[in-house]
Amino acid sequence: MAEGRNRARIQRFGSHLSGMIMPNIGAFIAWGLITALFIPAGWLPYEPLAALVGPMIIYLLPLLIGFTGGRLVYDFRGGVLGATATMGVIVGSDIPMFLGAMIMGPLAGYLMKKIDQLFLDKIRAGFEMLYNTFSAGILGATLAGVAVLGIGPIVNSLVNSLASGVEFTVNNGLLPLASIVIEPAKILFLNNAINHGFLSPLGVEQAATAGKSILFLLETNPGPGLGILLAFTVFGKGISKSSAPGAIIIQFLGGIHEIYFPYVLMKPLLVLAVIGGGMSGVFTFVLLDAGLVATPAPGSIFALLALTPQGNYVGVVLGVVVAAAVSFTIASIILKTTKDVEEDLTAATGKMEEMKGKKSSASEFLTPGAATTSDGDVLHEAGAVTSTPGGKATEDVRRVVFACDAGMGSSAMGASILKNKFKKENIDIPVTNTAISQLPEDADIVVTHKDLTPRAKEKLPQAEHISVENFMNSPEYDKLTQRLKK
Amino acid sequence: MAKAVLDRENIKLNVSIATMEEGIRFTGGILVANGYVDAEYVDKMLEREEMATTFMGNSLAIPHGTEDAKANVLQTGISVVTVPEGVDFGGGNMAKILIGIAGKNNEHLDILSNIAIVCSEEENIDKILNARTEEEIMALFSDVG
Secondary structure, eight states: OHHHHHHHHHHHHHHHHHHHHGGGHHHHHHHHHHHHHHSTTSSSOOHHHHTTHHHIIIIIHHHHHHHHHHHHHHHHHHHHHHHHHHHHHHHHOSSOOHHHHHHHHHHHHHHHHHHHHHHGGGSOTTOHHHHHHHHHHHHHHHHHHHHHHHHHHHHHHHHHHHHHHHHHHHHTTOGGGHHHHHHHHHHTTOHHHHIIIIIHHHHHHHHHHHSOBTHHHHTTOOHHHHHHHHHHHHHOOHHHHHHHHHHHIIIIITOOGGGGHHHHHHSGGGHHHHHHHHHHHHHHHHHTTOOBSSOOSSOOHHHHHHTOOTTOHHHHHHHHHHHHHHHHHHHHHHHHHHHHHHHHHHHHHHHHHHHHHTTTHHHHHHSTTOTTSSOHHHHHHHHOOOBOSSOOOGGGOOOEEEEESSSSSHHHHHHHHHHHHHHHTTOOOOEEEEEGGGOOTTOSEEEEETTTHHHHHHHOTTSEEEEESOSSSOHHHHHHHHHHOO | OOOOSSOGGGEEOSOOOOSHHHHHHHHHHHHHHTTSBOTHHHHHHHHHHHHSOOEEETTEEOOBOOGGGGGGBSSOEEEEEEEEEEEEOSTTOEEEEEEEEEOSTTTTHHHHHHHHHHHTSHHHHHHHHTOOSHHHHHHHHHOOO
């Protein structure tokens, strides 16, 4: 039992992470496009527009994440606090603070909620407004201030320990293991500190004597990120799936690696995929003795190839391909397995609600409408449960959706029957089925068992709701068919 | 080898069943015996029935496992059991046709939708209950216009 509860808690945590990132993907893509196009090494270098790049990634994106994170916990008020507190970690560090925002946002929202719970009912009438603004102001100022002072040392010590990790692998000839440090560091935007502070100088030294260095490839290999985005393209869902192909262009061709970070932040387990991809890529480079003559910036496939010395093309290309393939494979497995988990979660909550709220309904479900007799009249009378008065006009109905608790059995059967009736009458309106918890916004008519109709109405109040008692043979089906027939 | 979703061996006609639990165990047992699910799936079917009835109306019940029982499904399959005297599926609902479902990747939805369309006609319910051979059932469920 405890294990189940923990699992649910972890799943909720996971959906919170994507809840913070997902709504902001558009801003990430906007930033990625601007960066890929207008930076000096971009496709259309144009300084006035490139000026957007820094402020957007330093301020806009973390603030959006912080706001969204706070809002998830405590609505708009939480969002405002989340953004305010996030400002503290932004100012206190000199790297883009995505992770900091993901922590500060929800934390600030949560603290505000707790403080409100403590004080709100003690506030005298007439003073609520004053309390509301000043409590938020004071808390926001405090959190931002603490964050400014606290975050710097944390980032510095992280950079130092990561850098010494990379140093160790380089000095001991364990290069592939460097990916264990480098790939997560990239996601946290600590890569530049490692790259420019340590790998690049050493690489330049090697290149000066040997004409090339593998160290230039460790962090700039676009393969691992490509694998992640490909996996989302194939196995993702919703926005993450549809935005991934565009992100590939920005990341792989444009060399703006940051664009795949949000996808990993949504599902932190995916860091295993980039590590695996990175390691196998580096291993390939080592095996084939591949190197570059200088640091490719940005890390696009074109920049890599441009800096590849004669005779190294096979090694470089193969390293990228291998990294992408390995990362794609691991990411796909993670996406496929955790996807099921998410669906399980919604189904489980749906079921739980049903068990909680409708303990007695199972028996009630069975009594009145019992379609056990072959007496059609009895059946019809019992089956004619109320439907919303004043149904929608035919031209307003674009989609009919059947819903049940899990979206597996009964709604599927009901939908098939109605679909069949529509087909016979040449009604060209799609009929689908789903779990109530996943009712789509654009459903115009929702058909549910009468015990579940209240829940469906709550979920989708603007739709017309039809209650049936007998999914197999409800008179409502014929009524609806007649109504929608032209 | 992949088996058909609905096989001749998955159909049992004119069975006499006393209780709902017995009915579910019998229906699930066919799926276990023919290698569609593991034995634990039957417990999940009983668990699912406790959550909400699978009685659909028109003398039809479609016992199946819970959402998390998908791991117990080895292969998509359905079993069909006819019980002419009926078995009480709770609250006096007499189920005469029990269709056990083990669905993986929604592969069962095609046949489920055929079954739904067939069973929505009362006369077809009688046809099923009067069927003498398994082939008649298979024919009824396989071609729907």
